[in-house]
């Protein structure tokens with residue numbers, strides 16, 4: 001396997017892989033939902049919690065607080081570098097992609113009649129905040145048609161107009177896999193004077209991204225999908241955008257000064273990332289997220305991609321050898337992502353039964369996959385597919401996982417005949 005020698009002992013880094021459930025080994029093929037957690041990142045978080053006291057943000061100025069401020073700044077700086085942001089100030093820590101999207105939707109200065117264009121692959125965490133704004137009459141929501149499991153670029157270009165304020169595109173679909181060539185979507189939006197939000201939740205964990213090169217205006221991802229703890233994520237905001245956004249969530253740490261002048265209070269809010277991080281933050285989560293980036297960098301993204309590409313191609317080939325199994329998406333493009341989704345065209349195939357079968361079939365293995373709409377109803381409703389069976393991979397995945405899964409799939413299909 002390419003790059004294998006550079007990949008550290010993953011069983012040590014991911015202790016959950018060594019767990020047994022009812023004496024069965026875990027075959028974890030649901031990393032797109034949430035990845036198994038890295039020992040180094042979990043250790044970083046617990047060491048942080050046990051060592052440090054105080055809060056960051058220059059509220060308290062005693063030594064313990066100054067230490068946490070320094071650690072939080074260091075995590076911000078490192079993550080800015082990892083994703084190619086021009087400045088640490090472009091990094092807003094959030095609880096995850098969902099919070100980032102809610103912040104973006106509520107903070108964007110939509111003018112009357114503004115239109116927001118979403119790709120048809122968007123997760124509900126993108127769709128729902130904008131759906132609510134559209135129901136409140138604040139924006140008009142438009143969805144790009146789906147073509148060959150991708151947003152139709154020609155149709156999109158025709159949708160752009162003077163009212164388009166914001167475009168949201170996912171970098172990699174959590175339903176159909178692959179990766180979207182979003183640079184052309186971003187360039188077209190910019191030519192039209194619109195801003196672009198990129199959902200990179202399924203991309204950042206296994207790809208090297210450069211947000212400045214991409215020229216995204218905003219971009220979000222979640223730490224838990226890349227081995228970091230739950231409850232930490234990032235909203236990247238291009239520096240030049242801060243002056244026009246209005247933070248939706250206010251509180252401690254978001255103001256320069258509050259004064260009482262001429263009979264009323266005057267509040268001078270920060271016009272930078274601080275205004276999006278109201279209150280005490282997940283400092284230990286930020287440190288752990290930095291650690292998970294360090295581990296991935298040490299492994300090397302070329303190695304990670306080579307390994308996952310090989311698994312994606314292997315899975316496609318093995319699945320396609322089954323009668324009535326249809327792998328979704330373009331085979332040549334799927335290798336750019338970390339997901340393989342498929343459907344079974346046998347009407348007797350039941351997703352619910354299959355899930356139970358996967359847990360019960362083997363005496364040696366417990367197989368975890370995800371079946372359904374994957375919280376991305378737009379993608380499903382814009383296609384002729386009701387639900388999919390999704391295999392998703394992270395750095396610990398292996399071809400053996402696919403072999404074990406396919407044995408169970410074969411046995412289930414046989415049981416239907």
Ligand code: PMP
Nearest residue numbers: 096097098123125174201202222
């Ligand atoms: N976008 C995509 C593409 C996703 O796959 C997910 C999680 N499945 C989200 C957004 C939401 O991420 P989170 O639940 O971590 O906020």
